[in-house]
Amino acid sequence: MKTTAAFKQMKEKKEPIVMLTAYDAPSAAAAEGGGADVILVGDSLGMVVLGYESTVPVTMDDMVHHTKAVRRGAKDTFVITDMPFMTYHGDISETISHARRLMQEASAHAVKLEGGGEVIDHIARLVSGGVPVAAHLGLTPQSVGVLGGYKVQGKDKAEREALLTDAARAEKAGASMLVVELIPESLGKELANMLTIPVIGIGAGRYTDGQVLVYHDILRYGAANVPKFVQVYADLNETIQTAVCSFTDDVKTGSFPAAEHVFQPLEPKDNEDGK
Ligand code: KIV
Ligand code: NA
Numbered sequence: 001m002k003t004t005a006a007f008k009q010m011k012e013k014k015e016p017i018v019m020l021t022a023y024d025a026p027s028a029a030a031a032e033g034g035g036a037d038v039i040l041v042g043d044s045l046g047m048v049v050l051g052y053e054s055t056v057p058v059t060m061d062d063m064v065h066h067t068k069a070v071r072r073g074a075k076d077t078f079v080i081t082d083m084p085f086m087t088y089h090g091d092i093s094e095t096i097s098h099a100r101r102l103m104q105e106a107s108a109h110a111v112k113l114e115g116g117g118e119v120i121d122h123i124a125r126l127v128s129g130g131v132p133v134a135a136h137l138g139l140t141p142q143s144v145g146v147l148g149g150y151k152v153q154g155k156d157k158a159e160r161e162a163l164l165t166d167a168a169r170a171e172k173a174g175a176s177m178l179v180v181e182l183i184p185e186s187l188g189k190e191l192a193n194m195l196t197i198p199v200i201g202i203g204a205g206r207y208t209d210g211q212v213l214v215y216h217d218i219l220r221y222g223a224a225n226v227p228k229f230v231q232v233y234a235d236l237n238e239t240i241q242t243a244v245c246s247f248t249d250d251v252k253t254g255s256f257p258a259a260e261h262v263f264q265p266l267e268p269k270d271n272e273d274g275k
Helices: 004-012 025-033 060-073 092-105 119-128 141-147 157-172 185-194 236-253
Strands: 017-021 038-041 078-082 110-114 133-138 177-181 199-202 210-213
Touching: 004 017, 017 025, 025 038, 025 060, 038 060, 060 078, 060 092, 092 110, 092 119, 110 119, 110 141, 119 133, 119 157, 133 157, 157 177, 157 185, 177 185, 185 199
Parallel strands: 017 038, 017 210, 038 078, 078 110, 110 133, 133 177, 177 199, 199 210
Antiparallel strands: none
16 A cells, blocks of 8 residues: 555656545445555545535535445555545644544544645644644635635635645645645646645646546546546446436336346256155
8 A cells, every 4th residue: 555655755756646536435446446546535425425515514424434435445545534624623622533533433544634724733733643634725615605616726926825835834734745626737836846745636737746536527427517627537427327227118118027037936856756
């Protein structure tokens, strides 16, 4: 299993780091089997698995439940779990007990926290307690209400500078990795050059140290439309819809079950009957 030290070495060697989200045992097994370097149990599960409109309703119990399934499905891959909405903004002791649940109860290898500012102090405390932390800057979906939508971040000078400052502070606080979402490509490049920790981008251009995408997005599984920054590699919606229609048709027309699907009682053998 690759660890935070290996990810740093990959950055030094300019070897791209592949992160993919997973939410259950089969998606985790697919990520591991497909060669992902690191799995993220993203709170995007609120949308792609649980049917919420945003990541805001996702709870600690949800993250624990799904992280356990992911760990069972991918036994040899580093797993990072998102700390959900408002679980790292109160007293440090609350942040610590939430992270402890993810690490001890769910066996996550690291946690991810969105945002700069005061969140950086929480990162420092977690790291000093032995919790590997990934920071997350740029578009931070848990703050969608404050940001006013899923918009590209860091487009003007002030936003760009604030983001660079937060990134430097996150590294100094001991973060092992930085995820940046929906920012201009030039800013993704600047961040990767500035930091010694790996910068993993999503909608952050071609020059970050690694890339992360959402499992359901690359498979077109669930939502019909995916954002511009996604590459779709398969169309599961189409495959699944066709398969389910075939099943309903087969049952309604009587062509399922067929002879090969049914069971018969034991045939009485002639000699057993004493004939
Ligand atoms: O929840 C998630 O899937 C994420 C990634 C998009 C980075 O945070
Ligand atoms: Na997330």
